[in-house]
Amino acid sequence: MGRHFDTVCFLSDYGTADEFVGVVKAVIxxxxxxxxxxxxxxxxxxxxxxxxxxxxxxxxxxxxxxxVMAIVDPGVGTDRRAIAVEVAGGAGVVLGxxxxxxxxxxxxxxxxxxxxxxxxxxxxxxNDARSSATFAGRDVFAPVAAALCNGADLHDVGTxxxxxxxxxxxxxxxxxxxxxxxxxxxxxxxxxxxxxxCQLNIGPDDVAEWGERLRVTxxxxxxxxxxxxxxxxxxxxxVGLVLDANGLLALALDRRSAADELQLAxxxxxxxxxxxxxxxxxxxxxTPVAAPSRRER
Amino acid sequence: MGRHFDTVCFLSDYGTADEFVGVVKAVIxxxxxxxxxxxxxxxxxxxxxxxxxxxxxxxxxxxxxxxVMAIVDPGVGTDRRAIAVEVAGGAGVVLGxxxxxxxxxxxxxxxxxxxxxxxxxxxxxxNDARSSATFAGRDVFAPVAAALCNGADLHDVGTxxxxxxxxxxxxxxxxxxxxxxxxxxxxxxxxxxxxxxCQLNIGPDDVAEWGERLRVTxxxxxxxxxxxxxxxxxxxxxVGLVLDANGLLALALDRRSAADELQLAxxxxxxxxxxxxxxxxxxxxxTPVAAPSRRER
Amino acid sequence: MGRHFDTVCFLSDYGTADEFVGVVKAVIxxxxxxxxxxxxxxxxxxxxxxxxxxxxxxxxxxxxxxxVMAIVDPGVGTDRRAIAVEVAGGAGVVLGxxxxxxxxxxxxxxxxxxxxxxxxxxxxxxNDARSSATFAGRDVFAPVAAALCNGADLHDVGTxxxxxxxxxxxxxxxxxxxxxxxxxxxxxxxxxxxxxxCQLNIGPDDVAEWGERLRVTxxxxxxxxxxxxxxxxxxxxxVGLVLDANGLLALALDRRSAADELQLAxxxxxxxxxxxxxxxxxxxxxTPVAAPSRRER
Numbered sequence: 001m002g003r004h005f006d007t008v009c010f011l012s013d014y015g016t017a018d019e020f021v022g023v024v025k026a027v028i029x030x031x032x033x034x035x036x037x038x039x040x041x042x043x044x045x046x047x048x049x050x051x052x053x054x055x056x057x058x059x060x061x062x063x064x065x066x067x068v069m070a071i072v073d074p075g076v077g078t079d080r081r082a083i084a085v086e087v088a089g090g091a092g093v094v095l096g097x098x099x100x101x102x103x104x105x106x107x108x109x110x111x112x113x114x115x116x117x118x119x120x121x122x123x124x125x126x127n128d129a130r131s132s133a134t135f136a137g138r139d140v141f142a143p144v145a146a147a148l149c150n151g152a153d154l155h156d157v158g159t160x161x162x163x164x165x166x167x168x169x170x171x172x173x174x175x176x177x178x179x180x181x182x183x184x185x186x187x188x189x190x191x192x193x194x195x196x197x198c199q200l201n202i203g204p205d206d207v208a209e210w211g212e213r214l215r216v217t218x219x220x221x222x223x224x225x226x227x228x229x230x231x232x233x234x235x236x237x238x239v240g241l242v243l244d245a246n247g248l249l250a251l252a253l254d255r256r257s258a259a260d261e262l263q264l265a266x267x268x269x270x271x272x273x274x275x276x277x278x279x280x281x282x283x284x285x286x287t288p289v290a291a292p293s294r295r296e297r
Numbered sequence: 298m299g300r301h302f303d304t305v306c307f308l309s310d311y312g313t314a315d316e317f318v319g320v321v322k323a324v325i326x327x328x329x330x331x332x333x334x335x336x337x338x339x340x341x342x343x344x345x346x347x348x349x350x351x352x353x354x355x356x357x358x359x360x361x362x363x364x365v366m367a368i369v370d371p372g373v374g375t376d377r378r379a380i381a382v383e384v385a386g387g388a389g390v391v392l393g394x395x396x397x398x399x400x401x402x403x404x405x406x407x408x409x410x411x412x413x414x415x416x417x418x419x420x421x422x423x424n425d426a427r428s429s430a431t432f433a434g435r436d437v438f439a440p441v442a443a444a445l446c447n448g449a450d451l452h453d454v455g456t457x458x459x460x461x462x463x464x465x466x467x468x469x470x471x472x473x474x475x476x477x478x479x480x481x482x483x484x485x486x487x488x489x490x491x492x493x494x495c496q497l498n499i500g501p502d503d504v505a506e507w508g509e510r511l512r513v514t515x516x517x518x519x520x521x522x523x524x525x526x527x528x529x530x531x532x533x534x535x536v537g538l539v540l541d542a543n544g545l546l547a548l549a550l551d552r553r554s555a556a557d558e559l560q561l562a563x564x565x566x567x568x569x570x571x572x573x574x575x576x577x578x579x580x581x582x583x584t585p586v587a588a589p590s591r592r593e594r
Numbered sequence: 595m596g597r598h599f600d601t602v603c604f605l606s607d608y609g610t611a612d613e614f615v616g617v618v619k620a621v622i623x624x625x626x627x628x629x630x631x632x633x634x635x636x637x638x639x640x641x642x643x644x645x646x647x648x649x650x651x652x653x654x655x656x657x658x659x660x661x662v663m664a665i666v667d668p669g670v671g672t673d674r675r676a677i678a679v680e681v682a683g684g685a686g687v688v689l690g691x692x693x694x695x696x697x698x699x700x701x702x703x704x705x706x707x708x709x710x711x712x713x714x715x716x717x718x719x720x721n722d723a724r725s726s727a728t729f730a731g732r733d734v735f736a737p738v739a740a741a742l743c744n745g746a747d748l749h750d751v752g753t754x755x756x757x758x759x760x761x762x763x764x765x766x767x768x769x770x771x772x773x774x775x776x777x778x779x780x781x782x783x784x785x786x787x788x789x790x791x792c793q794l795n796i797g798p799d800d801v802a803e804w805g806e807r808l809r810v811t812x813x814x815x816x817x818x819x820x821x822x823x824x825x826x827x828x829x830x831x832x833v834g835l836v837l838d839a840n841g842l843l844a845l846a847l848d849r850r851s852a853a854d855e856l857q858l859a860x861x862x863x864x865x866x867x868x869x870x871x872x873x874x875x876x877x878x879x880x881t882p883v884a885a886p887s888r889r890e891r
Contacts, residue, residue, distance in 0.1 A: 230671020
């Protein structure tokens, strides 16, 4: 017998317009009434495995011991594998399609320990080869999560596979460049949040000694950005590089959307460079930000 | 005393912009703290009794033993009746306005057994004739659900009525036609889901021996559709008739919205016909779908 | 030791696109597994402290004994204070930023009793001065809520402050005017709900003896409005002044959006006046409403 869980954490691209999320929870309630389900989020853009995987990774350090379902599954019903991955000495089991959506979260939890393919179809709700294979959340992942919560061992719900063979998550790495204008790092927007903050794949250490004010280039827009630990510290209209809640740098403004201001979306490229006075003077801006305060300092 | 329930399943057109759903749950928590509420969905289009009723019916087979509230209630505060309907030998009680929103769900659960009108106003929160009558979810359905969870019998919360006299759900039936081009069936889009899949009121048996490839006419658009058990089996750009998770046929594409592709919305008419080679050749399409692969087979 | 709570009620402007709400719940689950979290609502417009405060006030009378978190926090990370306020003899504790978002809710619960500033950083998740200070819901409010649920006294989570010194909520008051056309009251739209109903800061007593039909002026639009206790009582196309579920008057139509019809948004000014026949005849309307039925009466 495995460990009993009393929490399921649930992430998907199901949206909330339909009953999909509710039906998954209903199945879990029916099979394991003691379990509380925590919704991590269901507004992952449709089929966007990368966005779902990054959301899982951001949430993972804060999840309680639980069975975690991450379902962004464009290949549902094909031969893509449905898997369960044990992490953190059994404190967590992560379920989902083996398409990369689990990879970042599993890595954040310390890496895969045991892993199984969810091929014990007798546990599934709809297990006839002539059945619809369009709703694995309801028919596969929910009953497996319930079984694990009820004490099933990982090997009771599937056949062991090598954890090394799981589909990797693609992590875009920033790259350092040295140009005529000095040191710079070329990164990418990982995530635009509800407030328009643009999380980059660049951490504070990557630009540790580049000063408090940096040059940011996003497409045709060049702005001077100030480093900060909060949004409000930036002041009106100023672009900031804020140390965000996941330990990465985010382009942000105070009470405004950096994504709107800088015309950025997830996946867009951003260059951060050491600021020299000349380039600062050339920076484009839609609001008067830097120049006056620079003279004062 | 009736059966005790520990789960309330909750569907409405309240949306999530406001506190309506939360206040209903707060009332239930206050009156019956042991109860877990499962949200089936709250994004039913405003006042759309049919859409709410179909959502309830799709979810119903998967709900645990529970009190089910389905509140799409444009007539709130009028003499439309608020009712509770017992189903499945008492394993479930369905609450809502008697405007048809419950009918499909009740039928899916095996039909109405006992039914009552919720006229025991002493249980309700706001029961003065001069009070606002705009929020029956909070004032009527939540306290009645809590009472049922606490062990009240159905007859403790209302006056018995004939189950036969409840407002029926309107089910659009497909019709077979025989035209110059052969056998066809004229159906209707019941539901467009978050992914753009268009569920039809046509089941697989309705077109059982019509072959794997069928002619679909939706407005001015004529396409060849392939039958499939999953979306990804269709391949890029191909329109499919997929056996969906509720056992009906749905027009679908792989990772794209069939509703966008075919310009379909809930309630629109769709004709499915036996495919002859001539009609296939005439089919309009925005992506090369059928012709090359047809020759290969 | 303080009282133990088993419910947290949670309101924010976090939206549901991201994992913010889920992560806050995950932290609470991890620290106080016995607690159920009820979402009041998370679609408060970004940074809109007034809208969040009004939502809290509307919900407050219906909340169970609980720890209530109301997080609309544009100043997160600045020296704005994070506070906890005890209400109702300890039956509730309200947490949030001290920017006014709590004020209406606290008043609705009978006023602040004890209050503390949440400065016991050893309870917080991220308590290094060099840490990101962008997600107080996760790092401050969630662990404090969990501590209170686990039995901590208010004074265990912060340093006492004068309840009188908390940031007040701004309540727009209606004003009576007496013009050439008779008595009138000038109010404001407090809230436009999901259905387009426009709640005013005007109660039924403010216009108690002004008759059943009233003149409503909203910008350039002048309409005759009928008083009602429900939406459906209004009949097609008629503008109503409905006694809403919070005891205030709301501009409403039956199954249509009053906000669309009258071009109203939260914060807009509305004048309600005693109707004289002449002004009624001059009223603008987009649908034939008043004149025929007036003659019949």
